[in-house]
Amino acid sequence: STKQSVTVIGLGPMGQAMATAFLDRGYAVTLWNRTASRADALVARGAVLAPSVEKALAANEVVILSLTDYSAMYDVLKPAATALTGRVLVNLSSDTPEQARAAARWATQRGAVHLTGGVTVPPSGIGQPESSTFYSGPREAFEKHRTVLEVVTGRTDYRGEDPGLAALFYQIGMIMLWTPMVSFWQMIALAHANGLAAADILQHATDTANSLPGFFTFYAERIDAGNHLGDVDRLAMGMASIEHVLHTNADSGVDTSLPAAVADLFRRGMDAGHAADSFSSLVELMKKTAA
């Protein structure tokens, strides 16, 4: 038969959505998951639950991994490592660039190919044409299996041979997810403490978020040029502003750890002599902290 086939290991919300997308496209799908019952609905749709990790690996050249992290991958694959020869591991689990590089070495030593993937959408975006995933690792394997990868997300964004790159781009993006989402929770906590519903601030939150790309574009060019001129904003203004935010939250009795962390960063920028510079000068401070 010419039917295409794939193995999916890991059936959390993401792995389930991926297996579903493959079934929707007519693929023969082999599954394995630590908790076998999570495969039930997929088996009812025609997927095959492998009785062991070895059998799941043996079933197909392309093996999609969708696990919590890379440590879970070792837990799953180490006992079956001899079955890895000739497999292409498409690792769509989140972890650090360093973990991705180590896993690529580990897989290569066992005769497998490791492609790192960073999926940028939640389960609802899996199988959608406009959704995108970062990939890095051997270009040859990426090109060869591209049609399979395009089932997971319609767009594939290959970043290079370094297995850490896809993880790096993914983690860079996640800063822009977790911090703003927690900012939204903060907005709601503050709203609730003042008798407002989340629905009452939704439009305001959305409008504010939509204004951010304009700031990104404006500051990115200046920052890359090393320009932190205080011509449109000054850190001293930012310091006063974030303290208003901090005190409003404190006065309302809600958690202040998020605005306090921002205020602390601003304060350190002030102490470093950036009061009259743009608050973009904080980037220099943050780079130094990392070094």
Ligand code: NDP
């Ligand atoms: P989950 O953490 O819910 O999925 C966990 C999967 O990993 C399950 O199959 C679980 O098995 C398995 N697992 C975890 N630890 C172990 C272990 N020690 N041994 C064996 N199996 C283990 O994650 P999601 O499905 O939500 O996401 C999968 C990956 O995709 C994660 O890395 C996540 O960061 C990333 N991601 C998630 C998004 C989302 O919106 N959910 C969006 C983009 C990326 P069991 O069923 O037995 O518990």
